[in-house]
Amino acid sequence: MKKQDIRNFSQEDLLRFLQGKNQKAFNATQIFSWIYKKGAEDFDSMSDLSLELRQILKKNFYFSKLIVEAIKESRDGTKKILFKLEDSSLIETVLIPSKERNTICLSSQVGCRFSCKFCASGIKGFKRNLSTAEIVSQVLFVKKYFFNVQLTHIVFMGTGEPLDNYENVLRAVRIFNSTYALNIGARRITISTSGVISGIKKLAKENLQVEISVSLHASDNKIRNNIMPINKKYPLQDLIRACRQYFLLTKRQITFEYILIHNLNCTLDDAKRLSFLLKGFDFKLNLIPYNKIAEFNFEPPIKLEVLFFQNQLSKMGIKSTLRLPRGTDINAACGQLRFYAETKNNTNLRELHTNFR
Numbered sequence: 001m002k003k004q005d006i007r008n009f010s011q012e013d014l015l016r017f018l019q020g021k022n023q024k025a026f027n028a029t030q031i032f033s034w035i036y037k038k039g040a041e042d043f044d045s046m047s048d049l050s051l052e053l054r055q056i057l058k059k060n061f062y063f064s065k066l067i068v069e070a071i072k073e074s075r076d077g078t079k080k081i082l083f084k085l086e087d088s089s090l091i092e093t094v095l096i097p098s099k100e101r102n103t104i105c106l107s108s109q110v111g112c113r114f115s116c117k118f119c120a121s122g123i124k125g126f127k128r129n130l131s132t133a134e135i136v137s138q139v140l141f142v143k144k145y146f147f148n149v150q151l152t153h154i155v156f157m158g159t160g161e162p163l164d165n166y167e168n169v170l171r172a173v174r175i176f177n178s179t180y181a182l183n184i185g186a187r188r189i190t191i192s193t194s195g196v197i198s199g200i201k202k203l204a205k206e207n208l209q210v211e212i213s214v215s216l217h218a219s220d221n222k223i224r225n226n227i228m229p230i231n232k233k234y235p236l237q238d239l240i241r242a243c244r245q246y247f248l249l250t251k252r253q254i255t256f257e258y259i260l261i262h263n264l265n266c267t268l269d270d271a272k273r274l275s276f277l278l279k280g281f282d283f284k285l286n287l288i289p290y291n292k293i294a295e296f297n298f299e300p301p302i303k304l305e306v307l308f309f310q311n312q313l314s315k316m317g318i319k320s321t322l323r324l325p326r327g328t329d330i331n332a333a334c335g336q337l338r339f340y341a342e343t344k345n346n347t348n349l350r351e352l353h354t355n356f357r
C-alpha cells in the first residue's frame with residue numbers, strides 16, 4: 001500500500017486497517033484521540049501505543065502539511081488563512097469569531113467547476129477535489145494556531161461545491177462529529193450547495209443531522225441560468241422539489257440563501273415568485289447583499305432595495321434574515337474567496353502577497 005495521510009481515514013477505515021494487522025480495536029480510538037484531541041502530527045509522540053503499532057503506522061501512513069502562506073485579519077476580527085498544499089495549490093479558510101460562536105468556513109475543492117457569476121472561487125475553473133485530510137487539516141490548523149480556539153460551528157462555504165466532492169466531505173464531517181475526534185455536533189455543521197440535486201438526494205439518506213444550506217439567488221430560471229450555470233442542469237423547480245423531498249425524509253429544516261444584486265433579483269416580482277416557490281414547507285431564508293467582485297459587472301444592492309425586498313417578502317408571510325457581511329475588507333466574505341492558479345516560480349504568489357498582506 002502506498003503511504004497515505006492518516007487523516008484520510010475515518011475511524012471505521014482505521015479499525016478495518018488495524019484488524020487486518022492483528023491490532024486491537026481500541027487502538028483506533030487511541031490514534032483518533034492523539035490526532036484530533038491532542039493534535040499529534042507524528043507517530044512517535046503517540047506514547048501509549050506499542051512500538052510495534054507505531055512502526056506499522058509509520059510504514060503505512062504519514063502526516064501531510066498545510067503550509068501557511070499568509071494570514072490576514074479584518075477590522076471585524078474575521079481571519080483569512082491562505083494555505084499551500086503538497087502540490088502547490090492554494091486554498092483559503094476563514095475563521096469568523098463572534099460573541100456567541102466561532103465559525104470556521106472551509107474550502108472543499110481547489111477551484112470550482114460551477115462558475116457562478118457572482119463568485120470569485122470559480123473564475124479560474126476547477127483543479128481538483130480536496131482530500132479528507134486536506135479538509136480536516138484546515139480545522140486542526142486553526143485550532144492549534146489560534147491557541148485552541150473553541151470552534152463551535154463548521155460551514156462548508158469556502159471555495160468549491162461540497163456535494164461535488166461528496167465522499168471526502170462526508171468522511172470529514174464524520175471525523176468532525178466523532179466523540180473520539182473533534183466532537184462537533186452534526187447540527188453545528190453546515191453543508192452548503194449551489195443545488196446539486198443528486199448530492200441532496202444522497203445526503204437525505206445518510207442519517208446525519210447536518211444542516212444543509214441551498215443557494216437560490218434567483219426566483220426564476222431565466223435569471224438563475226444567467227448567474228448560476230448549474231441551473232441548466234438542475235432547474236429551480238426540480239431543485240425545490242428535491243428540497244421538499246429532503247425535508248420530508250429527514251425532517252431537517254433547510255436554509256435557503258439568496259444573494260441580493262442591484263437591479264437584478266430583488267424586485268416585487270422576484271418577491272412574489274420566491275414566496276410562491278417556498279410556500280408550504282419549513283425553511284429559513286437568508287438574504288445576503290452581494291459583495292463586489294472586481295471581475296463581475298454586478299453591483300451590491302442599495303439599502304432601499306434590500307429593505308423593500310425583505311418587506312415585500314414579510315407581507316407575503318416569508319420571514320427572512322439579513323446577513324451582515326464579515327471580512328469584506330480582506331476579501332473573506334461570501335463569494336470573495338479565490339482559487340489561485342499554481343505558483344510556478346512563485347510569481348503568482350508574489351503578486352498575491354502584494355494584495356494579501
Ligand code: SF4
Binds near residue numbers: 113114115120161194
Ligand atoms: S458559489 Fe459555490 S458553486 Fe458557485 S462558483 Fe462559488 S464556490 Fe462554486
